[in-house]
Amino acid sequence: MLLAFAFLIGFLGVVYLLVKRRNPFGNSKNVKVLERHYVDRNCSVVLVRVMENYYFLLVTPNSATVLKELSQTEIGQIEQSEGFSRLLFKKLGKHEKRNEEK
Numbered sequence: 001m002l003l004a005f006a007f008l009i010g011f012l013g014v015v016y017l018l019v020k021r022r023n024p025f026g027n028s029k030n031v032k033v034l035e036r037h038y039v040d041r042n043c044s045v046v047l048v049r050v051m052e053n054y055y056f057l058l059v060t061p062n063s064a065t066v067l068k069e070l071s072q073t074e075i076g077q078i079e080q081s082e083g084f085s086r087l088l089f090k091k092l093g094k095h096e097k098r099n100e101e102k
Contacts, residue, residue, distance in 0.1 A: 067092075 034047045034054075045067070046057045054070040 030051050032049045034049055036044050036046045038044045043058070043060050046059050048055050048057055054075050056067040056070070058065045058067050
């Protein structure tokens with residue numbers, strides 16, 4: 001039983017190393033996903049930093065579309081840690097859900 005447990009731990013360690021090595025953006029300094037907001041199960045809006053540029057992307061299982069590239073003013077707002085949902089709705093020209101319910 002102890003031998004089977006040791007084999008399982010070794011197997012999981014090998015799988016972990018293989019997955020980590022195959023993920024090219026896992027430890028990237030130039031590309032970073034800052035926040036993700038799921039629209040539904042297969043669709044999400046993602047705030048991504050690529051080098052010094054920030055983008056809102058619409059990500060689906062088959063594609064990724066750039067919704068908006070942020071300006072320097074908007075980047076300053078993000079760095080002041082404004083909430084993702086609030087910034088997203090403001091940039092898309094919609095009110096927050098709390099304001100719509102009133």
